[in-house]
Amino acid sequence: MKLYITGTPLGNLDDMTYRAIDTLRNVDVILCEDTRTTRKLTTHFDIDTPLRAYHDFNKGKVEDGIIEEMHEGRTFALVTDAGMPVISDPGFELVARMQDAGLAYSIIPSGSAFTLALVASGIPSYEFTYFGFLPKTNAKRKKKLQEIMAHERTSVLYESPHKIKDTLAVIADIDGHRTVSISREITKKFEQHVRRPADEMLQMLGSEISLKGEFVLVIEGAESEAVEFDIPVMEHVEALIKEGMTPKQAIKKVADVRGLKKQDVYDEFHETKK
Structure with missing residues (x-):
């Protein structure tokens, strides 16, 4: 028995x-x-x-x-x-x-798709959270993705081929510069692993990345707010611009993570440029 x-x-x-x-x-x-x-x-x-x-x-x-x-x-x-x-x-x-x-x-034992995708992602795996499948309704999916994108650890989740574009669009809208990895058809003939910033990955879907097979998404963790708050607001903005963000993107990101009004950050930024 x-x-x-x-x-x-x-x-x-x-x-x-x-x-x-x-x-x-x-x-x-x-x-x-x-x-x-x-x-x-x-x-x-x-x-x-x-x-x-x-x-x-x-x-x-x-x-x-x-x-x-x-x-x-x-x-x-x-x-x-x-x-x-x-x-x-x-x-x-x-x-x-x-x-x-x-x-x-x-x-x-055997392999699980999420562990193999994590291995293939090139994203830190010392600490990670497995979220499985996202909720089915759009509102709940967006809310869950907002939670995941604020998570400081690497996140792993499953996605279907007919929803992967919508999911990447939400991720890119929250933080287009966040590194994500997509794995599809793991262990099969057309196995594919791609690691890019979210906004770039979104553009690749349907062209360089086929919309066939089940997808595993690995998402880089959010930056620690405690570390970010150790520097002044304008230094934070300038640091993000040096990483490749436009001033508009950097201002929005800093305002979001610090809980500030975007207009206040915008005004301070342009005051320093006079």
């Missing part, structure tokens, strides 16, 4: 591990998000273990039965459509219930 939380390839089937194949062959049941997707994987590796659907829409109904079967001695593997189960996918509830019931489980 055991559950094996089993990682599968993100896209390249050659990344499947011997241990994962052996596990899927020897358990009694494979729990999967979409039986059609997992069937392609099991067929490729000649695995004939029965598949059973376990996803966000039925997990509440099937978990009691799974726990009962485990008490009877059956073994299960939990897989996702690609990558490591539980990460932005169903499963943590089942793990919690197994802990409460004193049932055993093991991890059969």
Whole structure:
């Protein structure tokens, strides 16, 4: 009676591990998000273990039965459509219930798209926050992105191909000079990783960067306000101009992060230039 939380390839089937194949062959049941997707994987590796659907829409109904079967001695593997189960996918509830019931489980590891994108980003990864998927409604998405852009740590999130332009547009509007990295089709034939300032990245979408495949966005953390406040307002403006911002952009940025009126910063800046 055991559950094996089993990682599968993100896209390249050659990344499947011997241990994962052996596990899927020897358990009694494979729990999967979409039986059609997992069937392609099991067929490729000649695995004939029965598949059973376990996803966000039925997990509440099937978990009691799974726990009962485990008490009877059956073994299960939990897989996702690609990558490591539980990460932005169903499963943590089942793990919690197994802990409460004193049932055993093991991890059969694989990569997750967000960790691989972070590795490929060239953006500091000593401290980072994984945000998963953004909210669906535009208002909530914008509010969440404003929160992320104010975050001082590196941020990682998933985005769909039909929303990536809108998301980059919001990011560029908040801070067009912020470094972002886009990774798409990770481990697949047309794998791509691009690191640019947000406003430049926005212009590349649809041309140099194809709007196909799932996207992972890595966003550089915001500058620490505590450090920025150690210098006078005008020195702060001049420092941003030296980094490549226009005076208008620098004035707006300084006003935003310091909680000042943009007109006041504008007036002071132009007074110093007389």
